[in-house]
Amino acid sequence: MPSTPSSPAYDLLVIGGGVNGAGIARDAAGRGLSVLLCEKDDLAAHTSSASTKLIHGGLRYLEHYEFSLVRKALIERERLMRVAPHIIRPLRFVMPHDATQRPAWLIRTGLFLYDHLAHRRMLPGSTRIALQRHPAGAALRPGYRVGFEYSDGWVDDARLVVLCARDAAERGAHIRTRCRVLRTERAGSAWHAELRGQDGGIRMVQARALVNAAGPWAASVAAQAEPERRARGLRLVKGSHIVVPRRFTHEYAYIFQHSDQRIVFAIPYERDFTLIGTTDVDFPGDPDRVAIDADETAYLCAVASHYFAQSVAPADVVWSYSGVRPLLEDEHASASAVTRDYQLLLHGEQGAAPLLSVFGGKITTFRKLAEDAMDQLAPRLGCRAPAWTETAPLPGGDIAARFPGSRAPDGFDAYVRERQGALPWLPARLVARYARAYGTRMERLLGGCASLADLGDEVLPGLYAAEINYLVEQEWARTAADILWRRTKLGLHLPMDAEGRLDRWLSERKETSA
Structure with missing residues (x-):
């Protein structure tokens, strides 16, 4: 060469x-x-924007005796919540249970291990719950009376x-x-x-x-x-997710056990939606052209409908996405069992x-x-510098320094309240979105802005020129898809023609600055 x-x-x-x-x-x-x-x-x-968006130990991996992997992931769960409290937040999961599933004693044993395989400071432990008296029970079909509740984390993966x-x-x-x-x-x-x-x-x-x-x-x-x-x-395994209008109004997520021994999550998503996934399907095709198929959609709808009082049909799906996981090849026949x-x-x-x-x-x-x-x-490479990332905040994640002694999500919530008080001219919901996406970097995004007019054109509802410019100049965004589906998830909330309108605006911006 x-x-x-x-x-x-x-x-x-x-x-x-x-x-x-x-x-x-x-x-x-x-x-x-x-x-x-x-x-x-x-x-x-x-793949990295097509996950189930969880920071978790992997409860189901315990069934495959992957104790080392689960412990490593649980340790990282705590560390990541500390260094990125804006894009990672605690989430409580509810697992409905009935007599056809794994026995209750086995689930309790698994949850005990999950609670104790790694030192846990930030998250509450697991517990058995009566679904008739629990907020998560109302969205379920009447037959589910007993369940289990445990902690993990949610992340904006992209x-x-x-x-x-x-x-x-x-x-x-x-x-x-x-x-x-x-x-x-x-x-x-x-x-x-x-x-x-x-x-x-x-x-x-x-x-x-x-x-x-x-x-x-x-x-x-x-x-x-x-x-x-x-x-x-490598064993390439496709994982697909669907997004439907929300099936519940509380902030708990669900973990559903299916008859094929797989699990499916149902997670509150973007305020107005429920995220359901994932599948595990061997994928022999081109990773550049991965997409959900009708069988996967039907599978996820069937699992959700088995549990929710309000059924889920393919016609309800407002968005879907798929990613290809590059897993280590091994002797397991089931894609879901591959490490x-x-x-x-x-x-x-x-x-x-x-x-x-x-x-x-x-x-x-x-x-x-x-x-x-x-x-x-x-x-x-002759480099003797030590490891350093364990406690170093990601950009925008230095919130704890503003509120000493606080724990996530307490520090993040306090930061949002403080910003909302300091920025009365900015709608409270927009402040909360900026804080969740950018953390303390929202202050750089807003710069010297003192009014909505200072944010520039409202190119799309809730999306102003100041944010777009920040994403282009600081976060390598080039297209409407970069902005609406990866840097933000505004694409879910906007009209069908939003992507085309934003691409035209970006093109005009580029021509003007050339």
Whole structure:
């Protein structure tokens, strides 16, 4: 592969702008390494924005004896709630129970383990409940009398990725979206890479180490980089979700046990909706073209209708999304039984440029995965800086410093009240949305604004020019889809033509600033 002495050189080239790639870029930049992250589409455009949006230990993994994975995830659950209280919040889950399901003693045992596998400071423990007297019982069919309640967390998954990338950039990393890595080649102690940007232009870069965090494409990236080595097998599993008008008004979520031994979540979502998912279906197709199919929709509707007093039909679905999980191949026949743990493979003899490939993983353990990755790579790069991300807030997450002694969500709620009092000219609901999405960074978004007029054009209902400009300039948003479906979820609340209108506004903005 041709290269020139003028090709930009980095310590680390990261391929993939999902949660693992962004997490590794952040960790590496914070250790003082020069980093280039390349993502062929938008940040979190694929698997990392298509999750069930939970920060959780994975209660069902206990059935597969994955105690180490569950403990690791439970530890991370607490840590992430501390460093990102704006985009991560506690959530109580209700599990209805009847005699056809797993026996009650087994569930109680599992919940006891879930409560005690890792030290728990922020969340209440599990308990048995009488559904007739519980707020969550009213939305269920009359036959459900007994249930169990436990704690986990909710996360805005796409914003988690963007904030990791933002933090990485502020620590010196270069983030390039819509930039495809066409080829990589090891040449002694360096990797040479050929990149194609959004404008079609080709450029060459060099890096001392290569990180393959390409998710569903990780096996093919590894095979191209090291064609002589047999690539690690991945099992691509499609997970789909549906969104329907809300089926309940309380703030609890549900975990439903189905007759096929799978579980389905029903989660309060975006104030007016219920999020239902997920499926687990082996996926042999192109991850760029993944979408829910009619069988998956029917499955999720049937599970929800089995429990809810108000049935759910395919015609009720207002939005759906699907993602491909790159899971480690193993002997399990069931896609739902394949481990969600990760494996890091480091290749390259001493003196040769290393390649670290990331296989598997789940969103809850992304920070630990990134730390483990850099603990392996840093010595190869002569970097002695220690791990640092365990207690470092993500951008906008430094809320606890404003309210010493508070715990999430108390600190976040106090911050919202404080901002609403300080910004009487801004609708309270908009203040709450800004706080949830941007945390303390909302103050940068608002800048010197002192009235609604200072926010500029209201391009779409509730979406002002000031927010759009912030997302373009600070968060790599380029299209209406980036803004309406990943940086925010405003697309659920807006008219059908909203995306087209916003794309036209963005195009005009670009022409004006050119």
